[in-house]
Amino acid sequence: MAESSTKTDYVVGVDLGGTKILSGVFTNSLECITTTKLSTKAQRGLDAVVERISRCVQDATDEADLSLKQVAAVGIGAPGAVEFETGTVIFAPNLDGWKDVPLKKELEKALGVPVFVENDGNVAVLGVHVTELKGKPRNVIGIFVGTGIGGGLIINGELYSGFCHTAGEIGHMVLEVDGPKCGCGNKGCFEALASRTAIFQQIKAGIKDGQKTLLTEMLGDDLADLRSGDLRKAMRRGDKFVDRVIEDAAEYIGIATANFINIFNPEVVVLGGGVIAALQDEMMGVIVETANDYAMPGTMKGVEIIASKLGDDAGITGAAVLARKQAKKA
Amino acid sequence: MAESSTKTDYVVGVDLGGTKILSGVFTNSLECITTTKLSTKAQRGLDAVVERISRCVQDATDEADLSLKQVAAVGIGAPGAVEFETGTVIFAPNLDGWKDVPLKKELEKALGVPVFVENDGNVAVLGVHVTELKGKPRNVIGIFVGTGIGGGLIINGELYSGFCHTAGEIGHMVLEVDGPKCGCGNKGCFEALASRTAIFQQIKAGIKDGQKTLLTEMLGDDLADLRSGDLRKAMRRGDKFVDRVIEDAAEYIGIATANFINIFNPEVVVLGGGVIAALQDEMMGVIVETANDYAMPGTMKGVEIIASKLGDDAGITGAAVLARKQAKKA
Secondary structure, rough: OOOOOOOOOEEEEEEOOOOOOEEEEOOOOOOOEEEEEOOOHHHHHHHHHHHHHHHHHHHHHHOOOHHHEEEEEEEEEEEEEEOOOOOOEEEEEEOEEEEOOOHHHHHHHHOOOOOEEEEEHHHHHHHHHHHOOEEEEOOEEEEEEEOEEEEEEEEEEEOOOOOOOOOOHHHOOOOOOOOOOOOOEEOOOHHHHHHHHHHHHHHHHHOOOOOHHHEEEEHHHOOOOOOOOHHHHHHOOHHHHHHHHHHHHHHHHHHHHHHHHHHHHOOOOOOOOHHHHHHHHHHHHHHHHHHHOOOOOOOOOEEEEEEOOOHHHHHHHHHHHHHHHHHOOO | OOOOOOOEEEEEEEOOOOOOOEEEEOOOOEEEEEEEEOOOOOOHHHHHHHHHHHHHHHHHHOOOOOOHEEEEEEEEEEEEEOOOOEEEEEEEOOOOOEEEEHHHHHHHHHHHEEEEEHHHHHHHHHHHHHHHOOOOOOOOEEEOOOOEEEEEEOOEEEOOOOOOOOOOOHHOOEEEEEHHHHOOOOOOEEHHHOOOOHHHEEEHHHOOOOOOOOHHHHHHOOOOOOOOHHHHHHOOOHHHHHHHHHHHHHHHHHHHHHHHHHHHOOEEEEOOHHHHHHHHHHHHHHHHHHHHHHHHOOOOOOOOEEEEOOOOHHHHHHHHHHHHHHHHHO
16 A cells, blocks of 8 residues: 555544553544553653653654654644644643643654644644535534543634634533642643543542442442543443442533533534543433533424544544644745 | 615614613614613513514604605514524524514515524624624624523624524533523523623512621612613722622623634623623623633633623624625515
8 A cells, every 4th residue: 555655645633641642543534543552641741751752743654654754743642732733742641740841843843744733632622523424514512531531612613712722611611619739730630520630530539438339349449540431341340430430420421511611602512532432322412402401492403412433532533634734834 | 864865775683671661763884873762671572572672763863854765674673582584583582482483474564675694692692793893703602691692603704694594503502410590491501691681680689588788778679670780880989789699790701702712712702781891890800710720731822702792782783784794685
């Protein structure tokens, strides 16, 4: 395949998360031909993370029997506020508190390929809008629940990024003044109530308080290597405690969804991210029901609330859309 | 003035609030030549309110030595979800629970002039954007604190009204899950925490609990005819209790402001409505400080948080902008 292609027929999309780095090689028609994954290891420091992103991109390219010379551009979704023009991550609490990190510059030096950095939520909603929704709905909000909670807005058919390109920090919408502490330093943020991090903390706190759960049978008392999928397994085996924690999280997501519907009245609300991908059947019913309860009468008319079929690939797909768009401009 | 003008040189803007109806006659260049005011008396029922709006418009026109024949159109900002095309108020908890009220139709019948109905927050932000901000900033959010809390969004230079024209219901953004009950039936809405209604309820509840305040000296134990201006007077005379209630409300408004900055990253956040108009000096410092605390690093760069100079006239001004725009289309 590589032989017959022109020099820059491919783009790479990277989803840089607090837990893992996912890279995908995409054709010009946005078909994903291969993906690779590395853990982020943010605690090892900035240089290590940059090296790991670079390695993950090279692994994916190599896996697809391509060289970096055949890659037109790399797009990256990063979990925090990003200044798009310079490709600087201004602030990323889930990357061990990154501040003013010149990610574009560092990665272009390492890879020798143009790199474009955007907020991960912006990138993910772009991926869903362009590929899954075929660019049709004019106004879309994406809510992505993983280690943190990110979001993105499509307004009048285009990615909306605001005055300084920082729009979409929906994870830090306060839902409960004086609620649990968030990684950003505030209290009661959406992310501190319903992200995977928040869910795992509640489960661990519950076990400490003597709650019974199948999770300790499955993984031991310290819940080593707990994943969202384990929660699903426990729920399907009738674990009442996990049931309640997940229902609470789904209710918060439903309330947040209603907030966005009341504020924006979008045509589509799309939910994604690792938690939704793993627990879609368990959570979507409660999310939609709660959103209906909290949305003002009239505001839900014709509005669709859906789980993205892209699952964990929304980020790399959107990053590839971004890379392709920017490579075309160059 | 009337003699020399062509038939339809004027527009009337109406601000329909939960407490009062304000009408303003505007020239084509959006100069306000007269205003009139009536109380809403929503408890008297729909027909009475429609008659009062109609009377208020006629009073204003007459006050300006004009006849309705010289009015090209009437614009109305209504406190609730509005279907613009039909001019139907879908839901307005602060108007004694109006549901599906065909306001445009009723008023056109009564006045014989084209009537255009929009959500009051949308109308107010339109007024501020076009007249006070000269249409310059691309992305603006307006937060209007009165009997209820309304809002409106200017996105990419235009009024943003969403998929079904119901965007801007920011008063029903939940800020405190399981917080105080709201007129909409939910709990913990922004409006239930920081509107004039919420502030007055907290003051009355405090007095019941034995709190000392100058307000009872000024107005008697039942606080008959309490207004926002009385709170200002009490604060300036050193009333610690009113101070604390207003500081709490300002903090909630600051947190809501930060939520919008995190989600939207607008260029300007404009605060208005009766409460802000009356207590601007007392509240704006706390609002800006709290917004700074809760906004994510990087998202506040260059963002202005201002109190509208239009004060209580933002609504009638925006309604006049709407009427002028629609009259030009016709």
